[in-house]
Amino acid sequence: xxxTSRRSDxxxxxxxxxxxxxxxxxLLAARLARRGCRVTVAGRDEEELRRAAWIEExxxxxxxxxxxxxxxxxxxxxxxxxxxxxHGGLDIVVAxxxxxQVAPVASLDSGAFEDAMATIFGGTVNTAMAALxxxxxxxxxxxxxxxxxxxxxxxxxxxxxxxxAKAAVGALGEGLRxxxxxxxxxxxxxxxxxxxxxxxxxxxxxxxxxxxxxWFSALSGAPVVSMDADRAAERVVxxxxxxxxxxxxxxxxxxxxxxxxxxxRVVTRLSGFAARLLPPPPEGDPPVGGxxxxxxxxxxxxxxxxxxxxxxxxLGSALNDRAAxxxxxxxxxxxxxx
Numbered sequence: 518x519x520x521t522s523r524r525s526d527x528x529x530x531x532x533x534x535x536x537x538x539x540x541x542x543x544l545l546a547a548r549l550a551r552r553g554c555r556v557t558v559a560g561r562d563e564e565e566l567r568r569a570a571w572i573e574e575x576x577x578x579x580x581x582x583x584x585x586x587x588x589x590x591x592x593x594x595x596x597x598x599x600x601x602x603x604h605g606g607l608d609i610v611v612a613x614x615x616x617x618q619v620a621p622v623a624s625l626d627s628g629a630f631e632d633a634m635a636t637i638f639g640g641t642v643n644t645a646m647a648a649l650x651x652x653x654x655x656x657x658x659x660x661x662x663x664x665x666x667x668x669x670x671x672x673x674x675x676x677x678x679x680x681x682a683k684a685a686v687g688a689l690g691e692g693l694r695x696x697x698x699x700x701x702x703x704x705x706x707x708x709x710x711x712x713x714x715x716x717x718x719x720x721x722x723x724x725x726x727x728x729x730x731x732w733f734s735a736l737s738g739a740p741v742v743s744m745d746a747d748r749a750a751e752r753v754v755x756x757x758x759x760x761x762x763x764x765x766x767x768x769x770x771x772x773x774x775x776x777x778x779x780x781x782r783v784v785t786r787l788s789g790f791a792a793r794l795l796p797p798p799p800e801g802d803p804p805v806g807g808x809x810x811x812x813x814x815x816x817x818x819x820x821x822x823x824x825x826x827x828x829x830x831x832l833g834s835a836l837n838d839r840a841a842x843x844x845x846x847x848x849x850x851x852x853x854x855x
Contacts, residue, residue: 526758528553530657531604533597535587535644536614538565540714541664543572544750545611550578552754554609557600559585561614587614587640590647597647607651609757611662612644617716618678618812619733620723623798629723629812630678637682641689649702658701660757663690665708667770671777671784674792675729694762703760707753710770711736711743721812728796730818742769 532549536542538560550556550572558580560566566582573579581603585596601607616636618629641663652659668676669683690706697704717734737743744767756764765771777784 525552527609527754529555530608530655531555531557531600531606532609532611533557533559533600533607533648534611534613535559535585535593535596535640537611538562538569538582539719540716541709541712541746541750542611542613543569544714544747545613545753546580547572547575548750548754549609549611550576550580555581555604557581557583557596557603559583559587559596559600559614561586587612587643588635590643593640593643594647597644597651601651606655607648607659608655608657609660609662610644610648610652611664611753611757612641613664614640614644615664615682616679617676617720618723619675619720619729620726620812621675621792621795621798622677624724625678630681633678633682634685637679638685638689641686645689645693649697652702653697653700655701658703660703660705660760661693662705662707662753662757663693664753665690665706667708667710667765667767667773670708670765670770670774671781672788674788675724675733675795690763705756705761706763707756708763708765708770708774709744709749710765710767710773711739712746712749712766713738713743714746719814721814722818723812724798725796726813727818730813732795743767 527549530553532546532554534542534546534549534556537546537556537558542558542560546556546558546569556572556578558566558569558572559582560569561584563584566584569580569582581600583596583599585592587593597607597610614636616633618625618633620629645661645663648659648661652661663686665686666679666683668680669685669687672680687706687708690704694704694706717730717737720730720733722729722733749766752766753764765774773784
């Protein structure tokens with residue numbers, strides 16, 4: 518992580534990052550700490566939060582932590598209160614927590630959609646609503662950042678619950694920006710494309726899980742197609758500094774968004790073609806629902822797989838595997854399967 522040479526407008530401000538114990542959230546928290554922010558990192562796994570001491574090692578700045586499941590409104594309100602009380606107010610909030618489910622829709626039931634909406638959209642709503650009053654009271658002018666996705670701008674095959682939830686986050690960001698215009702609160706919505714965060718090990722896979730894991734991890738780690746996560750975090754923090762309304766990361770994501778806006782019918786047809794290239798659902802496979810219901814997590818697949826799909830995956834995913842190690846995505850200890 519390169520040092521920040523100039524003095525930032527964020528220096529001395531209080532910041533809360535949800536989903537900040539690993540991946541992009543971890544890097545955003547570190548970038549904010551590097552700029553002089555007093556950072557609170559929220560996550561639902563206490564052990565992951567302890568390992569997030571990585572931030573202090575990289576920046577020389579200690580961060581506070583709060584155990585918080587963003588699906589629980591009261592837990593989110595408690596985390597916001599904890600961050601504000603500890604640092605004498607709250608100036609920046611980044612709503613980043615989420616879940617990724619990868620499977621053909623024929624292998625899913627409504628539970629998968631409910632889980633994605635509860636975690637991604639519901640968690641973002643809980644965070645934003647709990648923070649708005651305190652951000653409006655910020656003497657520096659509050660900043661709210663919602664992490665959406667290019668998957669919310671156009672539906673991605675085998676990522677349908679994720680796309681639906683991220684589309685709702687995008688609408689929330691635009692609506693909050695419009696309704697808070699003219700005040701001292703800015704709302705920035707970020708739509709990343711593929712990033713090398715190591716999230717393939719935390720994602721949940723259904724259907725032909727080994728094959729789904731292979732294509733997803735290879736594509737999300739491929740050079741040119743995907744973006745270095747630390748560079749992505751730097752661009753997000755710069756957008757916060759400048760109070761930008763909207764940020765779309767990666768050229769591929771920008772091109773996809775423009776193409777969908779200009780020629781949605783063509784893009785939908787191309788998505789249908791791409792879907793036919795992806796693994797089909799197993800014959801007779803019963804649909805699976807939300808987290809913990811016949812869905813395998815990437816950790817278990819990564820450590821157990823020895824098939825040709827795993828060998829192909831490793832050809833495209835070496836950078837992403839290294840990112841998983843750096844950004845607190847790997848689960849220590851013996852192999853486990855969700």
